[in-house]
Each structure stands twice: as structure tokens, then as C-alpha cells.
Amino acid sequence: MIQRLCVIGVGLIGGSMAKAARSLGLCREIVGLDTDPDNLARALALGVIDEGYDIQENGAIGKLATGADWVVIATPPGASLKTFRDLQSAWSQDTIYTDVGSIKGKVIAAAESVFGEVPANFVPGHPIAGAERSGVEAASTDLYQDKRVILTPVATTNPDAVRAVEGFWTALGALVSLMEPLHHDQVFAATSHLPHVLAYALVHMLGRKDEQEEIFQYAGAGFRDFTRIASSNPEMWRDICLLNGEQIIPLLSGMGDELKKVSSLMENSTAESAKNLLVYFAEARDARQRFLNQSSSDIGSS
Amino acid sequence: MIQRLCVIGVGLIGGSMAKAARSLGLCREIVGLDTDPDNLARALALGVIDEGYDIQENGAIGKLATGADWVVIATPPGASLKTFRDLQSAWSQDTIYTDVGSIKGKVIAAAESVFGEVPANFVPGHPIAGAERSGVEAASTDLYQDKRVILTPVATTNPDAVRAVEGFWTALGALVSLMEPLHHDQVFAATSHLPHVLAYALVHMLGRKDEQEEIFQYAGAGFRDFTRIASSNPEMWRDICLLNGEQIIPLLSGMGDELKKVSSLMENSTAESAKNLLVYFAEARDARQRFLNQSSSDIGSS
Known part of the structure; x- marks a missing residue:
């Protein structure tokens, strides 16, 4: 059992981990840190955490993480360098550290730059959950039920720490898999980061x-679904785009090429280009069907 | 009351109109035409239509539309020129004709090219409903409940015919509005056609x-929603793209520019470009919020 769980960033993701851990009896006490005093007050009022402290308070993170046997870093990915620096002086070999950032390469690099090498007891992680909602009031005990969690340990990571974090997520109902950090960042650039940028770009263009x-008045359900992810947190997506630009930028350029290809098929108005356009759309529909078949045979992607 | 409703194309759209008209007692008998004999057999078996005929049968459309006091053209938009030609010899001044095509300019131009001028009793229409499902078994009596229907009459259209078609759709629970055909095609290029092409292009690129x-394995709910429209009927979208290319192509090129803009903000890695990226995402999120506010204050867009 975890004696003192320290959750840094008590938003949807961190808050849901705290709520689930408590309801499952996985921990004795929970202490939360957050940059937003209102969110912290709500987390306390809702009983998600037992103690709550302002992250900006001088040395707060270090002080509170002391004595914690589990530390979850659930701050925005752009804050990870600062968080590691704050944690450095109080870093304990007896504590398990994990994070929830949607990009792993730059988070791991931040840990490396602060500690010289990636600490053996830090297990980088990424739960594929959460949506446009944010803040602790959106947190729920079943957010991770049947969701995927990816852990991206590196050569220096202690396998026992990986097993402990895996056990925690499994207890929360998640399906855990391991992946190379760079590979993780490539896969999620394609499956998540690129669609987010596309949705933001479309809505921005139309909104001008x-x-x-x-x-907007005549936009139907298709448009609403297509643009749902454009309601996501802008700060988080700025961070993700800046931290994973290396993977996202080539995909954006690839999308530009796709759009030119479709455009020229539409422009040509020959029987052959009409046929190629049909083939293009049919192949895309078939690819999505492969995706749907995979999802339905697989609890993790719902 | 409609005596004999002729539905050309008994798919999701035409089939739902037939089912709703019958269940509301708006018509005495319904005759359906379709290119797919299996679909036709299902439409008969389900009681959606009273008589069914193969569209490809020589002169079938003309013969069946004779004696019909209402004709709904619910064929794919690319077939409208052929449909008008088939209907020409049996065209009756006492009949109301309407269509359901997602583009209006080229459908109207097709009518004009066949009849010399757009017939006064043809009311071009576009119900904003339907989704990825297709075929008569997906048809339902409430498909148009609280949905928008846009009618795009031209100078030669008889106002009584417009009122009749408006009354029909209103009886089916839809919210009817009128629009200039070209303006319709511009609005839907932005709100519907562009997102469809983007979804197809993204899935095609990733599927290769x-x-x-x-x-696909790690794609979550965001990806599923974002790409839902890539499961749409490829034939219909080929037609729409070819018929409305004039409006869609500039938007595709605009999207290409947006992606370059975002890309360069991600590349620069200066404090200013980070700030601009945040502003860009925040503005997009706010634009989508305007869309959501509009939808929720408005029965038509759900």
C-alpha cells in the first residue's frame, strides 16, 4: 500500500488517479500540489486530496514530495524540466516517481539534464485518457478503466519500479504496454498530435x-465530432507541439502534400482523375475500417 | 395529401423521407427506384415502398414518375444530369419535384441544361442529415427531426412549390431555411466538404x-471522432468533390497555408512563436466555443 501519494498537478488526469487510488484503497493519504488555488480548494473540498499546496510557493514541491513514497508528476509536459529541478533536492531512492506526459522523449531528456542520467526510480508514463474537460471537478474514479497506459522505461530504469507502476495502473483498470520513448512520440504524433493541429487549424481558418x-450555424454533427479536439487545452497543446515538433512537423508537411494531391485530382476533371479520387476515398475508408476492427477487438482504445 | 410519392434512390436519405411521410400519413402510396436490386428488395420487404423498380431498366424513371404528384430525387449528386434526362419526357407541370443533393449549383445547372431553364416546379433542397450509414435498412422515420433543411430556389422557381416542399420538410420535423445556391455551396464547402477531405487525407496518409x-492500435476516442467522416460513402464524396471543386479547392489551399503557419511557429522555438502558437490554439478553441454556443441555442445543428 502506498503510504503517502503526492500528486503534482491535480487536474483531470492527476485528480482521477488520486480518486481512483483512494477508492480502491491503494493509498493511505494523498497530498496534492497545483498552480491554481481555486482548483486546489476544489480538490480539497471534494476530498480528492487530504492536503493541498500551491506549487509556486517556494520549495513547496520539494518539501511535500519528501516523505511521499509515490510521486505522480501530472503537470503540463512543458513544466517537466522545472518540476524535476524542484524535486531534485528532495529526490529519494525509496520513492517511485512516474509522470503522465503525452510526449516522452523531451520529458526523459529533461530528467537526464537535471539528474545527469535518468533516475532509476522514475518511470515515464502516458495514460491515453482524458479529453477536452479539465480541472479536478472533471476527475473520475473510472477515467482509466479499459484505457491504455504506455510506459517508456529507458536503459537505466529499475525494472521493479516499472512493475510497481504497471501494477498501479492495472489496479486502476488500465491496459499497460511498454514502448521505446522515441517510437511512442512518433506514433502519437500521427495518431493524436497531428489530428489536434488539423482540428485547431480548420476551426481557426473558418473562424476568421x-x-x-x-x-457554424449550418455545421452538423460531422463538423462537431471532427472539431471536438479543437476544444482541448491550448497551453497543453502548445507544450506538446513545441516538445514533439520534430515528429509533428514532417507529418504536417505530409498532410500538405496529401491535400495538394486531392486538389489536383479534383482540378483535372478527367475520367481517370475521377476514378483516382474514388480509389483514394475508398482506400481511406478501408483504412479507417481496419482501425475500427482493431479497436473493437481490443479493449484499450475506446 | 400526396397521392403517389416517387422516391428515386431509396437509400438512407430517400428511404427515411418515405418512411417518415408514410408514418405521418402524408402520402397514399410510395413508389421507389434504385440501382441496387438488393436494396430495392429490402425497401419492399421493410414496407418502405409499395412498388419498386430498377432504375437501370430502360425508361423506368420516366414511366414511374408519370402519375406521381411528388418526385424526390435522392440519387447521388453525380447522377443528377442523367436523372433529369430520364425524367424529361414524363415531366409534369402538376408534379412537385425536389432533390436532396449536398451541392446545389451543379444540380441546378444540370436541370437548366436539360430543360433550357430551371423548371418552376423543381425545388432544389439539401437536408443536413445522414451519416456514414447507408442503404434503406439504415432509414428511420425520425432522421430529419430537429435537422436543418436548406432550399435553394432560383428566380424561375414557383413560390407555391417552395412552400409545398417547405411544408413537407416541416411536417417531418425539420427546420427549413432558404439560401442562394452558390452561397450554399460555399458554406458547405467550408463546414462539410473540407472536413471530409481532411479526414480522408489523414486516414489515407496514416494507413500507408x-x-x-x-x-491505429493506440488511437483513442479523439482519433475515432476526428476520422468518423472518413467512413463516408466514397462515391458520394467523389461526386461532391468533383461538383463543388471550385469552392473546395481554394479552401484546401487555405488549409495548406494554415498548416505551414503552424509548422513555422513550431519550428522557430522562440518565446514569441511559442506565445503565438498558444494564441493560435486559444483562438481556435474560442471559435469552436462560438460554434457550440450557436448549436445549443439552435435546434437545427444537433
């Missing part, structure tokens, strides 16, 4: 048009 | 990657 009100 | 299986 004179007829935007009319465009 | 070596690691596609892994990409």
Missing part, C-alpha cells in the same frame, strides 16, 4: 471568415 | 505507413 456565423 | 497497425 466573414461568414463564420453562418458556417 | 509501415507502422499503421500500431498507430
Whole structure:
């Protein structure tokens, strides 16, 4: 049993981990840190945490993480360098550290730059959960039920620490898999980061048009679903884009090429280009069907 | 009351109109035409239509539309020129004709090219409903409940015919509005056609990657929603793209520019470009919020 769980960043992700851990009896006490005093007050009022402290308070992170046998870093990915620095002086060999950032390469690099090498008891992780909602009031005990969690240990990571973090997530109902950090960042650039940028870009472009009100008025369910991820937290997505730009930028350029390809098929108006356009759309539909078949045969992607 | 409703194309859209019209007692008998004999057999078996005929049968459309006081053209938009030609010899001044095509300019131009001018009793229409499902078994009586229907009459259209079609859709629970055909095509290029092309292009690009299986395996709910429209009917979207290319192509090129803009903000890695990236995402999120606010204050877009 975890004696003192320290959750740094009590938002949807960290808050749900705290709630689930408590409801499953996985920990004795929970202490939370957050940059937002209102969110912290709500986390306390909701009983998600037993003690709550302002992250910006001088040395707060280090002080509170002392004595914690489990530390979950659930701050925005852009804050990880600062968080490791704050944790450095109080870093304990007897504590398990893990994070929840959607990019792993740069988080691991941040740990390496602070500690000289990636600490053996830090297990980088990424739960594939959460959505546009944010803040502790959106947290729920079953957020991770049947969701995937990816752990990306490196050569220096202690296998016992990996097993401990894996056990924690499994207890929360998640399906855990291991992946190379760089490979993780490549896969998620394609499956998550690129679609987010596309959705933001589309809504931004349409939102600048004179007829935007009319465009939005006649937009139906397809548009609503397509743009749902454009309601995501802008700070988090700025961080992700800046930290994983190396993987995302080539995909954006690839998408530009795809759009040109489709455009030229539409422009040509020959029987052959009409046929190629049909083939293109049919192949895309079939690819999505492969995705759906994979999802339905697999509890992790729902 | 409609005596004999002729539905050309008994798929999701035409089939739902037939089912709803019958269940509301708006018509006495319904005759359906379709290119797919299996679909036709199902439409008969399900009681959606009273008589069913193969569209490809020589002169079938013309023969069946004779005696119909209402004709709904619910064929794919690319077939409208052929449909008007088939209907020409049996065209009756006492009949109301309407269609359901997602693009209006080229459908109207097709009518004009066949009849010399757009017939006064043809009311071009576009119900904003339907999804990835297709075929008569997906048809339902409430498909149009609280959905928008846009009618795009032209100068020659008889206002009484417009009122009749408006009354029909209103009886089916839809919210009817009128729009200029070209303006309709511009608005829907932005709100519907562009997102469809983006979804197809994204899935096509990812589906060609070596690691596609892994990409799809780790894709979550965001990806599923974002790409839902890539499961749409490829034939219909080929038609729409070819018929409305004039409006869609500039938007695709605009999207290409947006992606370059975001890319360069990600590349620069200056404090200013980080700030601009945040502003860009925040503005997009706010634009989507305007869309959501509009949808929720408005029965038509759900």
C-alpha cells in the first residue's frame, strides 16, 4: 500500500488517479500540489486530496514530495524540466516517481539534464485518457478503466519500479504496454498530435471568415465530432507541439502534400482523375475500417 | 395529401423521407427506384415502398414518375444530369419535384441544361442529415427531426412549390431555411466538404505507413471522432468533390497555408512563436466555443 501519494498537478488526469487510488484503497493519504488555488480548494473540498499546496510557493514541491513514497508528476509536459529541478533536492531512492506526459522523449531528456542520467526510480508514463474537460471537478474514479497506459522505461530504469507502476495502473483498470520513448512520440504524433493541429487549424481558418456565423450555424454533427479536439487545452497543446515538433512537423508537411494531391485530382476533371479520387476515398475508408476492427477487438482504445 | 410519392434512390436519405411521410400519413402510396436490386428488395420487404423498380431498366424513371404528384430525387449528386434526362419526357407541370443533393449549383445547372431553364416546379433542397450509414435498412422515420433543411430556389422557381416542399420538410420535423445556391455551396464547402477531405487525407496518409497497425492500435476516442467522416460513402464524396471543386479547392489551399503557419511557429522555438502558437490554439478553441454556443441555442445543428 502506498503510504503517502503526492500528486503534482491535480487536474483531470492527476485528480482521477488520486480518486481512483483512494477508492480502491491503494493509498493511505494523498497530498496534492497545483498552480491554481481555486482548483486546489476544489480538490480539497471534494476530498480528492487530504492536503493541498500551491506549487509556486517556494520549495513547496520539494518539501511535500519528501516523505511521499509515490510521486505522480501530472503537470503540463512543458513544466517537466522545472518540476524535476524542484524535486531534485528532495529526490529519494525509496520513492517511485512516474509522470503522465503525452510526449516522452523531451520529458526523459529533461530528467537526464537535471539528474545527469535518468533516475532509476522514475518511470515515464502516458495514460491515453482524458479529453477536452479539465480541472479536478472533471476527475473520475473510472477515467482509466479499459484505457491504455504506455510506459517508456529507458536503459537505466529499475525494472521493479516499472512493475510497481504497471501494477498501479492495472489496479486502476488500465491496459499497460511498454514502448521505446522515441517510437511512442512518433506514433502519437500521427495518431493524436497531428489530428489536434488539423482540428485547431480548420476551426481557426473558418473562424476568421466573414461568414463564420453562418458556417457554424449550418455545421452538423460531422463538423462537431471532427472539431471536438479543437476544444482541448491550448497551453497543453502548445507544450506538446513545441516538445514533439520534430515528429509533428514532417507529418504536417505530409498532410500538405496529401491535400495538394486531392486538389489536383479534383482540378483535372478527367475520367481517370475521377476514378483516382474514388480509389483514394475508398482506400481511406478501408483504412479507417481496419482501425475500427482493431479497436473493437481490443479493449484499450475506446 | 400526396397521392403517389416517387422516391428515386431509396437509400438512407430517400428511404427515411418515405418512411417518415408514410408514418405521418402524408402520402397514399410510395413508389421507389434504385440501382441496387438488393436494396430495392429490402425497401419492399421493410414496407418502405409499395412498388419498386430498377432504375437501370430502360425508361423506368420516366414511366414511374408519370402519375406521381411528388418526385424526390435522392440519387447521388453525380447522377443528377442523367436523372433529369430520364425524367424529361414524363415531366409534369402538376408534379412537385425536389432533390436532396449536398451541392446545389451543379444540380441546378444540370436541370437548366436539360430543360433550357430551371423548371418552376423543381425545388432544389439539401437536408443536413445522414451519416456514414447507408442503404434503406439504415432509414428511420425520425432522421430529419430537429435537422436543418436548406432550399435553394432560383428566380424561375414557383413560390407555391417552395412552400409545398417547405411544408413537407416541416411536417417531418425539420427546420427549413432558404439560401442562394452558390452561397450554399460555399458554406458547405467550408463546414462539410473540407472536413471530409481532411479526414480522408489523414486516414489515407496514416494507413500507408509501415507502422499503421500500431498507430491505429493506440488511437483513442479523439482519433475515432476526428476520422468518423472518413467512413463516408466514397462515391458520394467523389461526386461532391468533383461538383463543388471550385469552392473546395481554394479552401484546401487555405488549409495548406494554415498548416505551414503552424509548422513555422513550431519550428522557430522562440518565446514569441511559442506565445503565438498558444494564441493560435486559444483562438481556435474560442471559435469552436462560438460554434457550440450557436448549436445549443439552435435546434437545427444537433
